[in-house]
Amino acid sequence: MSDQPTGVFVRLPLSNEQLGKLLAPIGTLNERMISIGAPVTGGDIPVITTLGTLRDPVPCVRQSDAQAHIAALEAEVVRLREAIHKMIDMSRNAQTWSLNNRSASCRDELSAIGRLGEKTLKGGAA
Incomplete structure (x- = not known):
């Protein structure tokens, strides 16, 4: 696009x-x-x-064609937002698990993934 x-x-x-x-x-x-x-x-x-x-x-x-296209794009936005929420949740869960099982650099990377997801949801540039 x-x-x-x-x-x-x-x-x-x-x-x-x-x-x-x-x-x-x-x-x-x-x-x-x-x-x-x-x-x-x-x-x-x-x-x-x-x-x-x-x-x-x-x-x-046609307005109806444009509205159908807009509805499809809105559905895609909802799907992507749900995926980002899952990514944030997975990052948080992995960070909790990794406190005793992973290195500090791994925790930092997981934390960065979560922050990126949160920033994306708030409309920030990726």
């Missing part, structure tokens, strides 16, 4: 502020679309039409 936006999810109806940003002749149409919606990266959502100009096309998808 690329970090480059391949689409924008825009909830309708647009507010007056969103309309102003979209219609203002500042920046490209793509930049204005991103300023009023949520950028979408990657995915296999079929494009149903293209708006904009030949120089600045904006692919459009």
